[in-house]
Amino acid sequence: MSETKFDLIVVGGGPGGYVAAIRGAQLGMKTAVVERDKLGGICLNWGCIPTKALLRTADVYHLMKNAKEFGLSADNISFDLDAVVKRSRKVAGRLSSGVSSLMKKNKVTVIEGEARLEKGSEAPAVIVKADGKDTRYTASHVILATGARARTIPQAGLEPDGKRIWTYREAMVPDEMPKKLLVIGSGAIGIEFADFYATMGAEVTVVEMLDRIVPQEDEEVSAFALKAFKKKGLTIHTGAQVEKVSVSGSAVKAKIKLSGGKTEENTYDRAILAIGIVGNVENLGLEELGVEIEKSHVKTDGFGRTGVKGLYAIGDLTGAPWLAHKASHEGIICVEKIAGENPHAMETSNIPACTYCHPQIASVGLTEAKAKEAGYEIRVGNFPFVGNGKAIALGEDQGFVKTIFDKKTGELLGAHMIGADVTELIQGYAVGKTLETTEAELMHTVFPHPTLSEMMHESVLDAYDRAIHY
Incomplete structure (x- = not known):
């Protein structure tokens, strides 16, 4: 097994990982990033950026349909769904390529493959599998930035099949516009997709288990948002729960328990799962190293330290708030602390949160x-x-x-x-x-x-x- 030594290895090339790598290189460290898919991570490829491209299309479509309010005339307004999706993917591809250029500019080595940590090494060691071959890399410091994925509940049928039951990935590349759509969860991801599809003409139902939509926001904001979305034609159930989802032919059947205890069953063309995320902690060798994991997230201090010498974690892997800019800042703090500088510890109360619905x-x-x-x-x-x-x-x-x-x-x-x-x-x-x-x-x-x-x-x-x- 071949071996290469670095000062810093970052596992994961998303907005936390690639930013941490750049800052490490700026501070004079010989740095590498291990990425199993595309640089930019979920954010650039399947999250923040392509969804904003879709929502921009929805904004323009909404304005065109309301042109008369501005003294304009626009007749026979329509859209080409394939072209809408292609634009979104083109935007994502452009930015992912930009990250590759940043890696070259800052002399960061990009290693493609699946990473796991080696137990028993004096310095953190990363084994990367690519094309069936293992390569061993060592570093004085290893930062985990492996991100998170959509939460599923298989026992209730709340598990994506890629066709009728979607996560954010499938919802970003629809092959057709659903006539009736069920969105399960009203956090930022759920409400953004609900708004996009409703604006583009779908009949949308949102089910939220808590007593208000966008429940992480101030209560007055939630109340205002509820009125706005209902005015747009969305059906919204709060204090409700999807007890069972099943696919029957081309339909998604959902059993929904409403806030008053009544249960109703409805049929939809598609369903989107937006019920939270879980950290990508599996198959990394964390348990063998003694890394503390709580509710699928790695526990760290305000500087990303895990308690295992030389091993750090940042971003969605470490828990809420699950935001790209939080991950990026966390990466910078972590690297600067490693380099002996004196950054302020992470203060989540200063992190702004944004939801791009209308x-x-x-x-x-x-x-x-x-x-x-x-x-x-x-x-x-x-x-x-x-x-x-x-x-x-x-x-x-x-x-x-x-x-x-x-x-x-x-x-x-x-x-x-x-x-x-x-x-x-x-x-x-x-x-x-x-x-x-x-x-x-x-x-x-x-x-x-x-x-x-x-x-x-x-x-x-x-x-x-x-x-x-x-």
């Missing part, structure tokens, strides 16, 4: 309920899109911006938004939280006019009874 949803920090649970006395500001000139001019006057402050210190505890382009706006509050800003700095910041960002200012002012335009 209306868009974005948040950072504590919800109102979580802030109260944590014992804070709070001040809350809320400003509606209907009070903003730019939103009205865009024809996007539905939504709001909500801010939460510590009443005693003025610390920004959280911000929550729903409406047009809020996934771009949220970064302003993310910067504010990272800088540990208070209401005073935000109040004295000048926001350009006319912009949607003015609502951010007004929401802060409203928390202190100083809102100007509503």
